Amino acid sequence: MDTVTVDLGERSYPILIGPGLLGRRGLLDPHLSGHQVLIVSNTTVAPLYLDATRALLDPERHHIETLILPDGESYKTLETVNRIYDALLEHHFDRRCTLIALGGGVIGDMVGFAAATYQRGVDFIQIPTTLLAQVDSSVGGKTGVNHPLGKNMIGAFHQPRCVIADTDTLNTLDDRQLSAGLAEVIKYGLIRDPEFFHWQERHIQALLARDTDALTHAIRRSCEDKAEIVAADEREAGVRALLNLGHTFGHAIETATGYRHWLHGEAVGTGMLIAADLSVRLGWLDPADYRRIETLIIEAGLPTRAPADLDPDRFLSLMARDKKVQHGKIRLILLKGIGQAVISDDYDPELLRETLEAHHALPEHSGLGI
């Protein structure tokens, strides 16, 4: 078992990474302060891992309740979070209770937000079961839900007590979900870790074949990258924004498609490519590096083309709603090289439009076809 620590003073917590973690009875005990525990999962993950998660806890010592929610980003809403509040209140859970999020990023974000806001804040534990959640969304304390007018617009910063990334859970992940997770892995290489990017170029086939060693390395390295960034800037006043590479473009794709057809990681993959394209047009990124990025994204099984009906005007209008907007100017994460991301609103807006127009003119087949 590998351990990566997110260093946030009294709010520090460990990320435990490795195979077989869900079989280790007592693993959560050091991280539970009260005896009331609500495990929240979804209809896809619960049949696979709910029993194992329950078995981590001693039923003699803990009052365990479970809640199974529908699966999918389209359910990441205040209404669904309200179902978590209902369950907590019906079972008379008090301030010392702990919520456990068992599932992907959607479950983690919603359970984290419920924990942030139930009785003004209770403990929670992340047990991410997708690659995307293991390398990104379960770490760092960003919680929240979507609003019909924008993604993740409602939320809070609330750090978990610990994160359990059992690599065995990736064996039940479908290929699209695995690729979506790889988008965030590629992101770490692009923004700050050129050596990791190079490693990915050499190990992409092993990752796709779910080689345990390759996956464990990718998860640990991703978590180390993320933990360093979060420790430096917990509330995204500066450097943490780099983690949003590809996200402003990606969120526009997700909003345009109603959070239904594209997986978050797929949208981020396409978004990173558009960001790289703009970076080339600005003269910041070497076209040869753009081709390396494109190749890796394609090899990872990710789409490279936004939906055909998302024309540049609509794209820009959706991007303008993003949280990164300040004073009406869209701040973007752009690349000055592989491993060298920058936050910038100092670019020619015409080049952004030109990038989106060129992207829109690309042949259909490189997208999801939706």
Next chain:
Amino acid sequence: MDTVTVDLGERSYPILIGPGLLGRRGLLDPHLSGHQVLIVSNTTVAPLYLDATRALLDPERHHIETLILPDGESYKTLETVNRIYDALLEHHFDRRCTLIALGGGVIGDMVGFAAATYQRGVDFIQIPTTLLAQVDSSVGGKTGVNHPLGKNMIGAFHQPRCVIADTDTLNTLDDRQLSAGLAEVIKYGLIRDPEFFHWQERHIQALLARDTDALTHAIRRSCEDKAEIVAADEREAGVRALLNLGHTFGHAIETATGYRHWLHGEAVGTGMLIAADLSVRLGWLDPADYRRIETLIIEAGLPTRAPADLDPDRFLSLMARDKKVQHGKIRLILLKGIGQAVISDDYDPELLRETLEAHHALPEHSGLGI
């Protein structure tokens, strides 16, 4: 103008107290970091003070939007908060926006919660227009909404940038609201400030007559008491719980009556009296002090009797849902003297039941008659 500072390091902020503050153009400027401002008020307060609040801001420099919500504790829900999110998103408000809460405790709690959770946290300013909000709810960063199964069950800690308590706004307050505010003023005397309690005994008629000097003194002293407690224990790990004197009983009354008939301060007034009664039965409080408390609460125009249909069993069951419950034991704030409150679950539960039974057997006429 008096200023009381809530000392919370980088989250410190001033409470400005005095007459005529809503006429001081530019008063908010030092506390606004962005240019987008949403003023949220209700149908009762907006006709009286919305224009004055708008006039505090320079329309050339600020993008000002307004939202008027229905009035009343029964609207303190997630659904109403969602209307605030809608307004913010429709107007493309970004992370640097500021929300202004113009109204009583309900508006302050909801706007504060919206600010805590919009884009994971934006600035807000409190302009409380009731005595209760000026002396209590606008100070200290507790924000949130009710749930059908319990009061203030959903919320967050989020400190305002400043609090503007214009004593002139109390001239439009109805007598019931004024009395409800006095309940929280009396609370500070009871929990930690015997001198202030004695001052209140001597000035209760001046307060009821809305004498500006008396009100200003009561507000400043209350805010000083609250600011000291909040600075010592922002997130209610200890001493801050004393501020809940009367609240566990009061919340049960409010929940039982659907947040419709009783004002929060009225329920707290009756709740403090029940807490004092239990304190006498425990042998902790001198019966003569109980009579002083009862006299002041009656003189303040507050009810002293819970609803007749709230029998002891139901009372206990509703109290068991309170946030102060730990491991199933109801922690109460009780009195060892006037100015000496303690947090305790070390009492005989039979005495609690006996207190509620004796209370239930009291004659009707001392309550609200509902």
